[in-house]
Amino acid sequence: MTSHTPATHYAIVHEKTAQAVAALRELDLGAWLLMGRETLEMADPSLALVVGTTVTWISAFIIPAQGEKVAIVGTYDVPNLQGTGNFDRVLDYVGSPRDALLDTLRQLDPQSIAINISTSDKMADGLTTGLYLKLQEYLAGTPYAERLVPSDRLVSAVRARKSLTEVARVRAAIDTTLALFERVGQRLQPGQTEAEIHGMVSAWVADLGLSMAWDAEYCPTVHNGARPIGHTTAGEYRVTPGTIVHMDLGVKQDGYCSDLQRVWYVSRGAGDTPPAELTRAFETVVAAIQAGARALKPGVAGWEVDAVARKVITDAGYPEYLHAFGHQVGRAVHDGMGLLGPRWERYGETPFMPVEVGNIFTLELGVEVPGIGYVGLEEDALVTDSGIEWLAPPQTELFVI
Secondary structure, three states: OOOOOOOHHHHHHHHHHHHHHHHHHHHEEEOEEEEEEEOOOOOOHHHHOOOOOOOOOOEEEEEEEEOOOOEEEEEHHHHHHHOOOOOEEEEEEEOOOOHHHHHHHHHOOOOOEEOOOOOOOOOOOOOOHHHHHHHHHOOOOOOOHHHHEEOOHHHHHHOOOHHHHHHHOOOOOHHHHHHHHHHHHHOOOOOOOOHHHHHHHHHHHHOOOEEOOOOOOOOOOEOOOOOOOOOOOOOOOOOOOHHHHHEEEOEEEOEEOEEEEEEOOOOOOOOOOOOOOHHHHHHHHHHHHHHHHHHHOOOOEHHHHHHHHHHHHOOOOOOOOOOOOEOOOOOOOOEEEEOOOOHHHHHHEEEEEEEEEEEOEEEEEEEEOOOOEEEEEEEEEOOOOEEEEEOOOOOOOOOOO
């Protein structure tokens, strides 16, 4: 894992804060108000983007569209906030942050104040109920109580539009993941259990000083042959000739994630070729991902991209996949608000968000082949002015063991 100096560590915080100021102006919002306490244990996801350090006591961070950026923190948290170099003023308090908060709002006088509450985007829903009630208490009797608005669009703009530095870090995590897949292909052999393969890859990642992009118990997800799929614990299903091995793997490197899926056919021996039904399924999955990629352009709604890929699968006679075609990747493996998914209630407003330049999406789907296994692929792509750039070469040929 790359080691960063404090200045390098906070460089992304400064980038994202500048992005936030620009987004506030673009969205005609007066200020962004974030709050936190004991953030080592439970932190608003946006704090890592524009604060970059933990706090202990009730704290408020105000980023205005115009004017000084202000942090209001308990006395002993002041040096850490000053060390970020990200706030024009760091105000301390002992008893309550209320007076400093109200004084700051009077000075800035924002006509709208975005706070992190959302019914659709988990990344914009970081303000806890308790702190929301506390904020209402602080603002009671002031005009600012009526100026609170959800920050969904703001958080999406800041989190989902990746800076050049962020793209570089995602690329590095993807490169590491591709190297791991290469090692997997060299080591797979009949008789290995999912648990053994999972343990092997986990040890490699640990040796690199990295962590998994999601729960280590389920990452990598390994499916040997025809067995139930999902975010499952690796079990005792064995690598079996005539079936496939499917793996979903992502690492977190320098604070950013990858998320890719690959599939291998386990040969029965010399001269054996993949069964026709497997080849057809694989080619259909590749075709659906490529069709979705062609539809992925700035300004298109996420559900429209999903519909293109989904139609390729169903037109080929396969059942539709039971998830979104793609999610965003960044600081979290499921990052950002926009989703390439169907207009299902469980996804809220996320499928309606327009695709934007700088978004990084997974493109993922699969079909099951009875008696052989789950043919699932997942690729990572950066949205550009004219379409997409693959961040890893897509798998377009079935790997054979």
